[in-house]
Amino acid sequence: MNGEQLLKLLRGVSTGDVPPAEAVKRLKHLPFEDIGFAKMDGHRHLRNGFSEVIYCKGKTKEQIGEIALRMYARKMNVLGTRCEGPAGAYLKKKIRKLSYDPISRTFALKAHPVKKAKGRVAVLCAGTADLFAAEEAKRTLEFFGVTSEGFYDIGVAGIHRLLSQIKRLDEFDVLIAVAGMEGALPSVLGGLTGKPIVAVPTSVGYGSNFGGVTPLLAMLNSCSEGITVVNIDNGFGAACAALRMISVK
16 A cells, blocks of 8 residues: 555545445555565655665565565565576566666566656766666666666776766766775765765775775765765665655755
């Protein structure tokens, strides 16, 4: 049951069109539905604006499919993250309407159209190797109805590539900057624009990158003020942070 359906149900109870017993029956899945291996939070969007998202890593492909189909049956749009190739292939075969993207390792299943959100987000990516996190952010933004545009392979090793896009970046409300190696992109970007910046460190880099710890610490210690930093490889979290910023605006 989505927010519109809940309001309709409450109006029906108040007017006498829906018997109390029927209302109780329809609301029995509040605040979650226990399906044994998972507890589906079907009303999260009423509390914080985000629908529940399936984190696929650690789940079997059958479990992922069961959760997705149950959410879809309840007229919920479904987003899955960290869904590896074999599970993605299984889900595409099992659920025809499901779309899977192997780069971002995400899938989406739409039960109803998404209302377009106000605001635009630019997703910047230092190198092509960081695309997986950038695309995870873009796919998440798209799922929640936010228009985004990618600016890829514009890391500071060729800083002229970044400088050539600064005027265009001023057209966006929030900037997501994804970088591995030493993670310099968000700090440089923060010195060139006053737009809100969400930094995503990635595990891309040579040995002293330490699986993303080096860029994470670099971003946390940025001399550019006010940069928001999310966890390593967390394009999904960056998109959600941008969504909260847009909702405030």
